[in-house]
Amino acid sequence: xxxxxxxxxxxxxxxxxxxxxxxxxxxxxxxxxxxxxxxxxxxxxxxxxxxxxxxxxxxxxxxxxxxxxxxxxxxxxxxxxxxxxxxxxxxxxxxxxxxxxxxxxxxxxxxxxxxxxxxxxxxxxxxxxxxxxxxxxxxxxxxxxxxxxxxxxxxxxxxxxxxxxxxxxxxxxxxxxxxxxxxxxxxxxxxxxxxxxxxxxxxxxxxxxxxxxxxxxxxxxxxxxxxxxxxxxxxxxxxxxxxxxxxxxxxxx
Amino acid sequence: xxxxxxxxxxxxxxxxxxxxxxxxxxxxxxxxxxxxxxxxxxxxxxxxxxxxxxxxxxxxxxxxxxxxxxxxxxxxxxxxxxxxxxxxxxxxxxxxxxxxxxxxxxxxxxxxxxxxxxxxxxxxxxxxxxxxxxxxxxxxxxxxxxxxxxxxxxxxxxxxxxxxxxxxxxxxxxxxxxxxx
Numbered sequence: 001x002x003x004x005x006x007x008x009x010x011x012x013x014x015x016x017x018x019x020x021x022x023x024x025x026x027x028x029x030x031x032x033x034x035x036x037x038x039x040x041x042x043x044x045x046x047x048x049x050x051x052x053x054x055x056x057x058x059x060x061x062x063x064x065x066x067x068x069x070x071x072x073x074x075x076x077x078x079x080x081x082x083x084x085x086x087x088x089x090x091x092x093x094x095x096x097x098x099x100x101x102x103x104x105x106x107x108x109x110x111x112x113x114x115x116x117x118x119x120x121x122x123x124x125x126x127x128x129x130x131x132x133x134x135x136x137x138x139x140x141x142x143x144x145x146x147x148x149x150x151x152x153x154x155x156x157x158x159x160x161x162x163x164x165x166x167x168x169x170x171x172x173x174x175x176x177x178x179x180x181x182x183x184x185x186x187x188x189x190x191x192x193x194x195x196x197x198x199x200x201x202x203x204x205x206x207x208x209x210x211x212x213x214x215x216x217x218x219x220x221x222x223x224x225x226x227x228x229x230x231x232x233x234x235x236x237x238x239x240x241x242x243x244x245x246x247x248x249x250x251x252x253x
Numbered sequence: 254x255x256x257x258x259x260x261x262x263x264x265x266x267x268x269x270x271x272x273x274x275x276x277x278x279x280x281x282x283x284x285x286x287x288x289x290x291x292x293x294x295x296x297x298x299x300x301x302x303x304x305x306x307x308x309x310x311x312x313x314x315x316x317x318x319x320x321x322x323x324x325x326x327x328x329x330x331x332x333x334x335x336x337x338x339x340x341x342x343x344x345x346x347x348x349x350x351x352x353x354x355x356x357x358x359x360x361x362x363x364x365x366x367x368x369x370x371x372x373x374x375x376x377x378x379x380x381x382x383x384x385x386x387x388x389x390x391x392x393x394x395x396x397x398x399x400x401x402x403x404x405x406x407x408x409x410x411x412x413x414x415x416x417x418x419x420x421x422x423x424x425x426x427x428x429x430x431x432x433x434x
Contacts, residue, residue, distance in 0.1 A: 025326050025329055027326070028319050028322045028323055028326070031322070034402075035402070037402070044402075045379070048383065048400075048401060048402075049379070049383070051400060052382075052383040052386055052387060052400075054326075054329070055386075055387065055390040055392070056279070056325050057322060057325055057326060058387065058390075058392065058396070058400050059278060059279065060278075060279065060318055060321045060322040060325055061318060061322070061399070061400060062392065062396040062399055062400065063274070063277075063278035063279070064278075065274055065314045065317065065318070066267065066270035066271065066273070066274055068270075069263075069266025069267045069270060070265075070266050070267075070269060070270060071266070075269075076269035076270055076273070077265055077266065077269070078264060078265040078268050078269065079265070080265075083261060083264070083265060086264065086268065087257075087261075089291060090291065090294065090295055090298065093291060093292070093295050094295060094298075094299075238368055238372075239364075239368055
């Protein structure tokens with residue numbers, strides 16, 4: 001039986017933009033036109049395909065909207081005592097778009113703001129570049145092995161956030177898995193909802209069948225993560241292995 | 254009856270239910286959900302004179318879905334270097350642990366078969382593939398029918414055809430949802 005975590009990991013490969021270059025999600029207007037039958041067959045097919053590639057947007061269309069309202073006494077009911085505060089908030093929202101803006105003073109203010117913003121961005125970029133050239137301490141972390149390799153009872157390795165950076169070393173164990181032309185690595189934050197937070201460019205492995213990922217310490221927050229290793233051979237992609245690890249909270253370190 | 258007098262009882266009854274709709278259906282934070290709900294009711298109030306009776310409710314629902322859709326869509330970033338994929342299965346927050354049971358060779362074989370299964374799903378005709386992928390994401394027949402603009406019977410038919418095609422190609426297809434009896 002396919003487990004949800006396995007299905008989701010492979011579903012990522014299916015939904016990657018290399019497989020579906022046109023997978024930009026449709027706009028709501030496109031979706032409404034599609035649902036109302038206003039699109040040509042070709043346009044409708046495109047919207048349909050892109051919708052299926054984004055199931056969370058499908059959920060926006062299909063999730064049940066509350067059919068019944070709350071009654072007085074129900075915790076969901078906004079009482080007569082609470083309503084004035086809600087109404088005041090609504091009125092503040094209504095008032096916001098009606099502010100009249102003078103053009104030239106606003107343009108000057110915008111230009112001045114942009115000058116300050118770009119100036120600070122340039123300074124920050126220069127500072128970051130200087131920092132990039134300085135040595136950094138990277139503490140060693142456990143070698144990451146494919147999920148399933150560690151044995152049934154063993155938990156995912158713990159990666160502690162010490163030093164300036166974190167070195168993740170990912171090992172390809174299965175000999176047949178090292179026969180691809182190139183590889184790609186993804187780091188997935190396995191929180192709720194799980195999401196991909198980084199994708200590498202295509203890489204060949206080192207001679208010892210490992211990949212080394214250098215992460216700034218600030219990149220990972222406490223939680224559960226997975227590295228996905230995808231092998232590429234010609235136009236085909238195949239999920240080779242997944243590597244789970246945990247980043248503990250500061251108290252647990 | 255003034256516009257606010259018409260609006261007030263609807264707000265009192267449905268505001269918090271709308272907040273919960275956003276939280277439960279789209280996993281928004283309470284803050285974001287309240288913000289969207291406020292915006293929904295603001296737009297509802299502004300258009301209240303144009304709608305009566307059931308049409309009021311339809312407009313409220315349409316506005317809520319529109320705002321939720323745009324919120325989710327705006328959070329998506331599709332870049333070739335670092336795509337952000339929203340894996341929004343509410344059951345995904347399970348502990349990540351090494352699976353129990355079979356030995357390494359059997360696990361590798363299982364993983365190989367599963368990869369091949371998903372590759373074959375990708376090769377299915379568009380109608381079968383779309384229906385099956387939505388079903389694998391947890392959508393019910395009526396939801397799939399709504400999105401694909403077909404009948405529930407057509408959804409069932411496509412899913413049956415998809416399973417048959419996969420069995421013909423792969424022989425043994427474990428792990429797919431079964432037909433409803």
